[in-house]
Amino acid sequence: STVKICDPAIGSGAFPMGMVFEILRLKKELFGLLNKSRFDYREEKLNIIRNSIYGVDIDKGAVDIARLRFWLSLIVDEEEPSPLPNLDYKIMQGDSLRESFEGIPLNNDTFDQKVTVFGSSQLSLMGDGFDKVQKEIVLTTNEKEELEDLVTDYFNENTKELKERLHSKIDKKVLDHISRNVELKENQLTRLRGEIETKYREKGIDISKQSKGSDFKKWESLNKEIDTVLKKKELIKEMENSSERPYFLWNLFFSDVLAQGKKGFDIVIGNPPYGVKVDEELRDSYGLGNKDTYGIFMSLAIKKLLKENGILSYIVSDTWLTISSHLKLRELVLNYDLKKIIRLHPDCFKATVNSCIFTLQKRAITQLQGEKVIAADLTNISTRKEIPEFREKLFHLEQHIGDYTPKYAVYSYSQSLLLTNSNRPIIVGSPKLFALMNDTTCEKVKRTIETDGIEKEVELRKIAINNKEIELVRFGDIADVKQGLATGDNHYYLYQNPNARGSYKDINLYKQFLLTDEDLERIRSNESIRLKVIEKGIHKTTEEPDFDPDCWFEGRFIAPYDKGGESDTEEGWLPNYFVPTNYFIDWSSESITRMNTYTIADRIVERKENKRILEHYKKQDAGVFRNTET
Numbered sequence: 001s002t003v004k005i006c007d008p009a010i011g012s013g014a015f016p017m018g019m020v021f022e023i024l025r026l027k028k029e030l031f032g033l034l035n036k037s038r039f040d041y042r043e044e045k046l047n048i049i050r051n052s053i054y055g056v057d058i059d060k061g062a063v064d065i066a067r068l069r070f071w072l073s074l075i076v077d078e079e080e081p082s083p084l085p086n087l088d089y090k091i092m093q094g095d096s097l098r099e100s101f102e103g104i105p106l107n108n109d110t111f112d113q114k115v116t117v118f119g120s121s122q123l124s125l126m127g128d129g130f131d132k133v134q135k136e137i138v139l140t141t142n143e144k145e146e147l148e149d150l151v152t153d154y155f156n157e158n159t160k161e162l163k164e165r166l167h168s169k170i171d172k173k174v175l176d177h178i179s180r181n182v183e184l185k186e187n188q189l190t191r192l193r194g195e196i197e198t199k200y201r202e203k204g205i206d207i208s209k210q211s212k213g214s215d216f217k218k219w220e221s222l223n224k225e226i227d228t229v230l231k232k233k234e235l236i237k238e239m240e241n242s243s244e245r246p247y248f249l250w251n252l253f254f255s256d257v258l259a260q261g262k263k264g265f266d267i268v269i270g271n272p273p274y275g276v277k278v279d280e281e282l283r284d285s286y287g288l289g290n291k292d293t294y295g296i297f298m299s300l301a302i303k304k305l306l307k308e309n310g311i312l313s314y315i316v317s318d319t320w321l322t323i324s325s326h327l328k329l330r331e332l333v334l335n336y337d338l339k340k341i342i343r344l345h346p347d348c349f350k351a352t353v354n355s356c357i358f359t360l361q362k363r364a365i366t367q368l369q370g371e372k373v374i375a376a377d378l379t380n381i382s383t384r385k386e387i388p389e390f391r392e393k394l395f396h397l398e399q400h401i402g403d404y405t406p407k408y409a410v411y412s413y414s415q416s417l418l419l420t421n422s423n424r425p426i427i428v429g430s431p432k433l434f435a436l437m438n439d440t441t442c443e444k445v446k447r448t449i450e451t452d453g454i455e456k457e458v459e460l461r462k463i464a465i466n467n468k469e470i471e472l473v474r475f476g477d478i479a480d481v482k483q484g485l486a487t488g489d490n491h492y493y494l495y496q497n498p499n500a501r502g503s504y505k506d507i508n509l510y511k512q513f514l515l516t517d518e519d520l521e522r523i524r525s526n527e528s529i530r531l532k533v534i535e536k537g538i539h540k541t542t543e544e545p546d547f548d549p550d551c552w553f554e555g556r557f558i559a560p561y562d563k564g565g566e567s568d569t570e571e572g573w574l575p576n577y578f579v580p581t582n583y584f585i586d587w588s589s590e591s592i593t594r595m596n597t598y599t600i601a602d603r604i605v606e607r608k609e610n611k612r613i614l615e616h617y618k619k620q621d622a623g624v625f626r627n628t629e630t
Helices: 014-033 041-052 060-075 120-126 141-156 160-201 214-240 280-285 293-305 324-333 387-395 415-419 432-437 507-513 517-525 527-536 589-597 600-607
Strands: 005-007 053-057 091-093 265-270 306-317 336-343 355-364 372-377 409-414 443-451 454-465 468-472 494-496 558-560 583-586
Touching: 005 014, 014 041, 014 053, 014 060, 014 265, 041 053, 041 060, 053 060, 060 091, 141 160, 160 214, 265 293, 293 306, 293 324, 336 415, 372 415, 409 415, 432 454, 494 507, 507 558, 517 527, 527 589
Parallel strands: 005 053, 005 265, 053 091, 265 306, 336 372
Antiparallel strands: 306 355, 336 355, 372 409, 443 454, 454 468, 494 583, 558 583
């Protein structure tokens, strides 16, 4: 009854709604131990929704749908539908990731801190005479106390009308704080600009007519700053006339869970957005190296929302498991007790990236006593067409530990294994793989080897595996790993299987143009034909100019294409096991001609990219052919 659950990207409310029914099921199971005569489904469900569920979303429409969803779940148990319960202060609109507006901190934890009005780079333009009082502002003691009193009253109040009134007062205090920051900055900038203009006016010079000099640069910079401030003032006016906010004040509006002395949420769940990039300031504020939103949501949950020993369970893109730009995120996750990693079939969301579920307990890794991670590969079990099998595996992973089949596998290993590689890759695979990847605790030796007649010193790692010691060297240290082709315009040339990552053309619609195994063998087995096909492409019709029978395959011109991207041996993580390619490329003569003539400038114009066309772009091909001889 007291559990607190939050979805910081609640969307339509599907995940919290699932939690409502899970808690309801558990309460029904425990009902026999309680001294009650009747289990009231509607009342129990309402209490769970009112007392346990919290959510935020930047999209007001999604918030409205989530609230409606909870109401619909209640009226199914009623003969006469009751009014929509007041969930306005449990499921709220706002940007979960921001507790600031245009650089002005709004979290009540920071209201008693000084707010920087000008950055160091701006101050260097303004000179040493710009004193500290003008650089910073802070809430007065009375203002901070008033705000704290309003928040206390807000959470002690149960009447909807009074709660709305208090919410409006809190909101006004926040907007006043923002406005005062912006107003002060505008006044100071205007004064500084005026001083420069007056200095030159007294000399009979119009500074705006100048084009160089340090004062002109200061004046020009101040004008740009003032324009930025005026745009902020317009945004503030828009906010005053709207209930939507581009920030969310966690400690204020969920004070009953997160205020000083409170512990945080017991459970954080959700499917945060991914594929959207945040700005560098927001990324850096969360201490991450990648701008993808789902990583920021992971950091938010771990650092701010979860209580000690609380549980985090997200379904997100699986790219964070291995790629080097998410190293800081993995290091953050691996500071705590990682319970499960489950890689899912690509049809889970029909997105351009694969998804995974991970579950973490906010318990420091130093407290672990041999607990193990469960890592499951369910990527070959469809989440849509094989639902019974998928659910059985998903809900009973512990029973399948040690199963390794072509269709699925479930592994279990110590979390400490994940720390033996410096890139901290979270591999869903046999624990033996980690021995091969160990570059932190293994013995290392230098050895001189000869490649192509050239001696080179490389580092070998000595690894113990299967009761033997083997020596390993990074592939990139002894071989030149080559890229064959960069098309420069993948969406024009590529096709894909519908469930593969990407948004290229569906190969199923073009199968009559796909080269057969016999066609491919004919190309592979004849070096002369192979080189012709690479250089000239394949004819679509016999009517093409310079028709060559060696490049004719009965109108078929689409070839399997190893697009790459499935491994990164240079960055220290293992490739996926070999699988047939999901991608195909138009290798017609027409396409090859385009690859050899289509410039970067052509692409910028055609795609209407917001880029300046440099002179060399007009001559430089967008596509690049490399190593055609191999």
